[in-house]
Amino acid sequence: KQEVTQIPAALSVPEGENLVLNCSFTDSAIYNLQWFRQDPGKGLTSLLLIQSSQREQTSGRLNASLDKSSGRSTLYIAASQPGDSATYLCAVLSSDSWGKLQFGAGTQVVVTP
Amino acid sequence: GAVVSQHPSRVICKSGTSVKIECRSLDFQATTMFWYRQFPKQSLMLMATSNEGSKATYEQGVEKDKFLINHASLTLSTLTVTSAHPEDSSFYICSARDASSSGNTIYFGEGSWLTVV
Numbered sequence: 001k002q003e004v005t006q007i008p009a010a011l012s013v014p015e016g017e018n019l020v021l022n023c024s025f026t027d028s029a030i031y032n033l034q035w036f037r038q039d040p041g042k043g044l045t046s047l048l049l050i051q052s053s054q055r056e057q058t059s060g061r062l063n064a065s066l067d068k069s070s071g072r073s074t075l076y077i078a079a080s081q082p083g084d085s086a087t088y089l090c091a092v093l094s095s096d097s098w099g100k101l102q103f104g105a106g107t108q109v110v111v112t113p
Numbered sequence: 114g115a116v117v118s119q120h121p122s123r124v125i126c127k128s129g130t131s132v133k134i135e136c137r138s139l140d141f142q143a144t145t146m147f148w149y150r151q152f153p154k155q156s157l158m159l160m161a162t163s164n165e166g167s168k169a170t171y172e173q174g175v176e177k178d179k180f181l182i183n184h185a186s187l188t189l190s191t192l193t194v195t196s197a198h199p200e201d202s203s204f205y206i207c208s209a210r211d212a213s214s215s216g217n218t219i220y221f222g223e224g225s226w227l228t229v230v
Contacts, residue, residue, distance in 0.1 A: 034219075042204060043119075044223035090155065099145050099210035099219055105156040 002027045002094045006104035014112050019077035021107045023090035028068050031093040035075050069103045080111045116127045117209045119222030134225045136207035142187040143209035151204040163190040197229040
């Protein structure tokens, strides 16, 4: 059974610092990996989707890497802003799951002004 | 882009009543939809897989008779929480699989906050 772990569980940084969020998964037979943002009391916002054949995806200040063989993905957020404060979730779509995503517990990020 | 609409976004109901949450795929057909639940400060846990025209597949520990799922059309799945109790208060979110996309993309609804009083 696929297990997804996110470290750290919480992170607080001053504005301007770069953020590094880690996600690991136990079964490398994945279809894709997705990073989401969740604000308190809100739903999910998809940030980046990395297909299993890709090594990384970039969108603005966000960059996500994927090392399938080692079961790891990292989300980098450059030059953090207070508006980046949220919970970040990674989710893995396993090859045999037909759409069932396995989520990590999330990393709660606070960016202080 | 594809959108999944979930309604209502927030609902408050009395203990013992039932409440229905709808999940619609707006511009694609979704033969498969998924229902997740999220307790405060915890991650999303899959409750069930909803298949159009057939019975839902429930994850271990999820009560089928309490969480009724109906997927009567290719664009609509509903989750009904029956005889709701305060412990059912949670965030419920659906996702839909666009099988026609090359990557089998999964789209999420915006979620529904249920409060049982």
